Amino acid sequence: MTEINTKSQSDCEIVVAELDPDFKFEIANEPGGENILFCFQCGTCVAVCPVAAKNPEYDPKKIIWMALLGLREKVLSSKAIWLCSTCYSCYIRCPQNVKITSVMSAIQNIATREGHVHSSYEAGLKMLEETGRTVELSEFENQKREKLNCPPIVENAESTKKILNVTRKLKEKIKDKSQGDEK
Ligand code: SF4
Numbered sequence: 449m450t451e452i453n454t455k456s457q458s459d460c461e462i463v464v465a466e467l468d469p470d471f472k473f474e475i476a477n478e479p480g481g482e483n484i485l486f487c488f489q490c491g492t493c494v495a496v497c498p499v500a501a502k503n504p505e506y507d508p509k510k511i512i513w514m515a516l517l518g519l520r521e522k523v524l525s526s527k528a529i530w531l532c533s534t535c536y537s538c539y540i541r542c543p544q545n546v547k548i549t550s551v552m553s554a555i556q557n558i559a560t561r562e563g564h565v566h567s568s569y570e571a572g573l574k575m576l577e578e579t580g581r582t583v584e585l586s587e588f589e590n591q592k593r594e595k596l597n598c599p600p601i602v603e604n605a606e607s608t609k610k611i612l613n614v615t616r617k618l619k620e621k622i623k624d625k626s627q628g629d630e631k
């Protein structure tokens with residue numbers, strides 16, 4: 449996968465002939481991506497982003513800027529688009545209501561359809577198939593729930609298996625891609 453150098457926008461090499469002016473509309477037509485065109489590059493999102501604070505390679509403002517410019521391949525094939533932790537810190541603070549968390553998911557959905565899936569998703573998918581959950585369940589969680597008078601969480605993979613069977617194409621895409629990443 450391509451690395452987006454997000455240290456500064458001026459570091460980004462732009463080949464005009466490779467720009468896709470329709471990319472922003474493609475994202476805007478994807479569920480969750482509708483408000484990308486409202487971004488006026490104020491930088492609030494990157495200022496409050498906990499991932500950007502720890503990882504200088506991640507900059508949601510720059511990803512949106514590159515998408516608006518039409519750097520389609522660079523954006524879709526980058527690892528950076530998978531780094532958003534969906535914490536929603538930017539979502540509630542963006543003055544333009546861009547809904548960056550949802551925009552990032554919309555970009556990830558387009559990337560997935562084109563086979564650009566981060567290999568870490570394979571582990572999550574395996575766990576989902578085996579347990580019906582993407583996060584491991586330990587006794588600790590249920591002990592805490594018991595203290596709060598909440599019912600225990602029971603692993604049940606049946607319904608997720610049915611969904612995964614319907615979406616098997618996605619699974620195959622992830623497997624193919626992660627095998628490609630290992631080569
Ligand atoms: S906070 Fe909103 S308007 Fe400002 S750069 Fe981020 S997405 Fe764009």
Ligand code: SF4
Nearest residue numbers: 497532533535536538
């Ligand atoms: S939702 Fe994603 S982009 Fe926004 S602040 Fe959280 S990690 Fe950063």
